[in-house]
Amino acid sequence: MDWVTQVTERLRATGGRMTAQRRLILETLAQCTDHPTAEEIYQRARQRAPDLNLSTVYRTLRWLEELGVVGSQRFEGERPQDRFDPAISANPDHHHFRCRLCNAIIEFPAPLLDLLKRDFIAQYGGTIESASLTFYGLCQSCLQKVEAYGPLSFNPDAILNHPR
Amino acid sequence: MDWVTQVTERLRATGGRMTAQRRLILETLAQCTDHPTAEEIYQRARQRAPDLNLSTVYRTLRWLEELGVVGSQRFEGERPQDRFDPAISANPDHHHFRCRLCNAIIEFPAPLLDLLKRDFIAQYGGTIESASLTFYGLCQSCLQKVEAYGPLSFNPDAILNHPR
């Protein structure tokens, strides 16, 4: 059974209805290998159904978030917008590295994080229910470019993506 | 030399001017033991100078952020607003635990994070310039209350703080 069908069942189980819009958004999410914003998901989905509405995209994403099917988070150094993470359902315990230059996001597991959690609990008590870890830096290929050509004075991608 | 004076010197070094408003905001920050929002800093500072403007608070905070004197970050589960961190200048490498019930924030060091960074670099290459780690859960006292009285059905503080 594929991902869209699985989500559909969870949806029905809570009294929800499967609509063309939701199916489209789910299929769009299923094809993502990145961490798109609501607007990006909207644009991709709209190619198949031009009268889809951005509000519907937001409502669907928030509802998927409640179900634990997608994650959402913000990254530093870009304008304050949520990025959504369909990979969270298949791989709940991954974390993120974000390249300051090319904006690539690398997902990685962090089993050693349990050590840090234990350390914290040992010292301060309480319980940890979730953890968010993000690394910022230069990815391998950007690092090589910087080493080869010297530091760039600005980031063309950042300007393209964050016009303000 | 105290913190305010130190910051003043850095400020002057970059061609900036020390104003009454900036001094007030700096002194307000110096007294913080928490992670206030811009609005909270504004309210605290305004008690001493009622005609202070919120824009000035924002501009001063952003400028301090550039200088590396304060940090800013957002926490999950509250409305999307920046919280500012004066402790970052004295203690650059601390991370945060946030209690889901009482909203308390505990700062903690995480020397073991270096292991995780090394792991990542060994696997994916590149460099890590900064890392953000946040734990979410129940603090010691909230955990005890929950264990003693059973789980709360809602969080009064959350309602007070996030009226939407």
Add this chain to the structure above:
DNA sequence: GGCTTTATTGCAAATGATTTGCATTAAGGA
């Protein structure tokens, strides 16, 4: 298939934290 209920949509307007333009004020060096 039709009928009914009500969850969901599209649209436009609202929200709210943060930023910005601009005229006015005031640091701080000469």
Add this chain to the structure above:
DNA sequence: TCCTTAATGCAAATCATTTGCAATAAAGCC
């Protein structure tokens, strides 16, 4: 004290996200 220009106050703009509401359409039932 005067001059330059950085900084302020104020109001308006931004912009991602949410929300109210009338219209639409799932899906359960006959």
